[in-house]
Amino acid sequence: MGAPSATVGATTYQRLKHDIIFGVLKPGTKLKLDALRRDYAASLSTLRETLNRLASEGFVDAPAQRGFLVTPVSPEDLEEIAHLRVLLECDALELSLANGDTEWEGRLVAAHHKLHRIETQIGAGDLSKTELWKRYDWEFHLALIQACHSRNLLSLHAILYDKYLRYQMLVLTNRGAAAVAEHQAMLEAALTRDAETAKTVLKAHIMNGLDHTLRAMAGTDSKP
Amino acid sequence: MGAPSATVGATTYQRLKHDIIFGVLKPGTKLKLDALRRDYAASLSTLRETLNRLASEGFVDAPAQRGFLVTPVSPEDLEEIAHLRVLLECDALELSLANGDTEWEGRLVAAHHKLHRIETQIGAGDLSKTELWKRYDWEFHLALIQACHSRNLLSLHAILYDKYLRYQMLVLTNRGAAAVAEHQAMLEAALTRDAETAKTVLKAHIMNGLDHTLRAMAGTDSKP
DNA sequence: CATGGCAATAATATATGATATTTTACTTTT
């Protein structure tokens, strides 16, 4: 039972991407192929294939002739990502509210329930269950837009969500009650098909998170 | 002079991508590694790296354990792509009009001039200079949004433009005078910083192209 | 003491060949 063992390439891809997003591999880190071969138990060819994919998604930089490194971070980059996430996710949300059927509503309610549970359990300081919490956050945001029926839109959005997430993981803080209320408001607006409200709250939700993360980044900045 | 010979990987990437976009490799074609090795004079490793990159950009499909194929086409996919291109390019255009300086205006005027020249030379039926024409079209659309100052936005847009272009190349027709007028209108709106008009025209420009291509696709459809 | 240049070293890009698995094609059987 469970997923039948996937290919080496696929698991390496997931592990590397995970480690970049969750900060195991810090921004700017040089990715030396020999070291990676040990750590990820994959051959050179497989690793290079994986790194090329991550490079084209923007999680890895591949300057010509000098290998790979974890894509660096910057406030400007985060702002761009947040901006794009607002643009795409709001658009997808509108489409989804227009198309979603009852099945979709069911999945949305379920996703929100799980997210709400863990959000209220965790509280504003606790960071022990971060991975699970972020998974549920992802599932809720995905559920919201899933009825947009555009594979292209969904796959672009997934990448942006992950890039945004990396910055959140970098500063390791959470906004607590405010975010909970925003999720609640989005659920309600979605169920009543109030696209305008839903979009407004979503935009605020993302921009507040941006603001929060930017402040935290400035706080932990290396410059004194 | 000229670009110093790039790496094998880079040139293979460009050639493969070009051949997919311009229909040398038809949608759905199986990409057999052995054959590619001959045709593109690259080793297996290099080819697989390239194909993985193209896969993550969506030009190639890579179903688990059964190699690679040129991503198939469908009217739905084209509609999604056109929709996304409108969304991103209009947003970028607005930002660009807000930020562009005189240098930017200069590059824009130059790009339009080249495009206009070749557009009026070619006429509605001629397809001999297609590649050059499309290059100038790209340069003009890029010039319009280049002052948006968002690397992330520009790189997403570049991929969408290429995907849209593949469909246009697939049906090999052009809209003639109408498109010329739209380009002209966009240039003027851009120079007068009239973002609303520019966006409206741009949206119409893309949607008209979509419509045109969809009709042509329906016409050459394999089903009788 | 700084600086420019050069050799030694490390790392990368590319290529080749080998093996285990998996698909696909084909043939035989019922």
Added chain:
DNA sequence: AAAAGTAAAATATCATATATTATTGCCATG
């Protein structure tokens, strides 16, 4: 003609080899 089983082709992965390119440390020169 459907099912089953086998042969052939293709893929995924790996180990290794070579040429090219980047990096580092050292030395001479100013």
